[in-house]
Amino acid sequence: MIIGVPREVKQDEYRVAMLPVGVEELANRGHTVLVEAGAGLGSGLADHDYLRAGCELVATAKEVFERAELVVKVKEPQESEWPLLRAGQALFTYFHFAADRKLTEAVLTSDVTAIAYETLSDAKGQLPLLTPMSEVAGRMSIQEGAKYLERPQMGRGILLGGVPGVAPANILILGGGVVGANAAKIAAGFNANVAILDINVDRLRYLADVMPPNVDCLFSDRHTIAEQLDRADLVVGAVLIPGAKAPCLIRREHLKTMKSGSVIIDVAIDQGGCIETSKPTSHNDPTYIVDEVVHYCVTNMPGAVGRTSTYALCNVTLPWVIQLAQRGIESAAKELPPLARAINMHGGKVTNAAVAETFDLELSDQFGRG
Numbered sequence: 626m627i628i629g630v631p632r633e634v635k636q637d638e639y640r641v642a643m644l645p646v647g648v649e650e651l652a653n654r655g656h657t658v659l660v661e662a663g664a665g666l667g668s669g670l671a672d673h674d675y676l677r678a679g680c681e682l683v684a685t686a687k688e689v690f691e692r693a694e695l696v697v698k699v700k701e702p703q704e705s706e707w708p709l710l711r712a713g714q715a716l717f718t719y720f721h722f723a724a725d726r727k728l729t730e731a732v733l734t735s736d737v738t739a740i741a742y743e744t745l746s747d748a749k750g751q752l753p754l755l756t757p758m759s760e761v762a763g764r765m766s767i768q769e770g771a772k773y774l775e776r777p778q779m780g781r782g783i784l785l786g787g788v789p790g791v792a793p794a795n796i797l798i799l800g801g802g803v804v805g806a807n808a809a810k811i812a813a814g815f816n817a818n819v820a821i822l823d824i825n826v827d828r829l830r831y832l833a834d835v836m837p838p839n840v841d842c843l844f845s846d847r848h849t850i851a852e853q854l855d856r857a858d859l860v861v862g863a864v865l866i867p868g869a870k871a872p873c874l875i876r877r878e879h880l881k882t883m884k885s886g887s888v889i890i891d892v893a894i895d896q897g898g899c900i901e902t903s904k905p906t907s908h909n910d911p912t913y914i915v916d917e918v919v920h921y922c923v924t925n926m927p928g929a930v931g932r933t934s935t936y937a938l939c940n941v942t943l944p945w946v947i948q949l950a951q952r953g954i955e956s957a958a959k960e961l962p963p964l965a966r967a968i969n970m971h972g973g974k975v976t977n978a979a980v981a982e983t984f985d986l987e988l989s990d991q992f993g994r995g
């Protein structure tokens with residue numbers, strides 16, 4: 626199979642979808658890997674590392690998309706990439722369709738097979754290709770929150786851990802999955818007062834067992850959210866309903882109950898965000914203010930720590946790229962249920978129920994799991 630790896634073009638996206646070792650594994654199995662020149666530079670990986678591993682280096686993304694049967698990327702195709710998509714080609718990347726109707730329509734029209742990292746789920750319902758980036762973003766959310774709580778960044782001027790004689794910050798984390806647990810772990814390490822909210826009681830039991838005493842694990846309902854919002858200095862949005870638009874847990878009117886200069890980091894923004902006032906931002910202009918509350922809504926947080934994130938992502942994607950290459954796209958999807966669940970579009974039809982429901986589109990049951 627011909628597999629292509631273009632350079633990422635999203636604003637401040639420094640990840641790349643394949644390591645040189647991935648190229649070598651595929652080349653050793655007889656596949657051709659096209660890598661766009663400079664694709665790895667943001668992650669500190671030079672063209673000669675890829676050449677040594679056996680890739681064919683190509684000058685432009687146009688050539689990658691023209692020749693590759695399977696294109697492997699990190700972020701959803703950007704508008705400049707839409708004209709490059711070819712009918713019958715497969716694209717393996719993050720898509721987050723439910724957050725973006727225009728993207729959904731563009732990919733649907735292009736007739737590519739869209740295989741989404743974020744809906745590849747195992748038998749336990751876990752999301753192994755989302756997990757490492759959620760680990761990164763969860764940890765980063767506290768690092769970024771600490772920064773934007775500083776007064777020069779328009780925050781309240783609060784040090785997360787306080788000092789002897791002065792109270793630490795109160796941190797509210799909405800969603801206790803991978804992002805939430807990683808955020809809580811780092812926040813607790815800073816000595817902040819942390820509340821982590823989830824609707825899954827078994828998950829709360831687990832978190833209560835493993836978290837230190839400065840983390841309260843609470844059931845997420847409207848009243849508890851309102852009580853916690855009153856006292857929060859920092860809020861992290863970390864909820865997910867796989868494939869679907871994130872549920873809105875904080876409405877605009879709630880912002881008025883928050884302290885002036887408090888900070889919201891809405892990590893769930895890639896699925897539309899869980900705060901009514903959230904809108905996507907980028908690393909070069911990450912924040913804006915609504916009702917005196919600082920909002921940070923960067924859709925590709927791990928892109929800023931490209932070196933760490935590229936390794937963490939490629940460690941888990943490569944085995945699936947190998948399966949797709951060895952078996953062929955359709956056979957792999959028929960034989961491997963996690964890959965079937967990752968396919969969001971095929972043959973110009975939506976094959977993911979949550980995406981079809983979000984945009985009221987026809988659902989095709991092509992891979993037998995509607």
Ligand SMILES: NC(=O)C1=CN([C@@H]2O[C@H](COP(=O)(O)OP(=O)(O)OC[C@H]3O[C@@H](n4cnc5c(N)ncnc54)[C@H](O)[C@@H]3O)[C@@H](O)[C@H]2O)C=CC1
Pocket residue numbers: 743755756758759762799800801802803804805822823824825828845863864865866871872874891892893894895896923924925926927
């Ligand atoms: N902005 C960025 O750069 C990044 C964003 N993300 C996003 O972060 C979000 C969270 O991802 P993960 O933690 O991996 O998901 P996860 O599936 O591990 O956790 C989500 C949690 O939300 C809980 N939840 C659902 N509805 C809830 C509600 N109403 N109240 C409280 N909790 C609720 C679920 O029970 C689950 O425990 C996703 O949208 C993911 O795509 C992940 C990585 C990077």
Ligand SMILES: CC(=O)C(=O)O
Pocket residue numbers: 719755758759895924925926927928
């Ligand atoms: C998950 C995601 O959106 C990212 O890593 O950028």
Ligand SMILES: [Mg+2]
Pocket residue numbers: 701725924
């Ligand atoms: Mg987007």
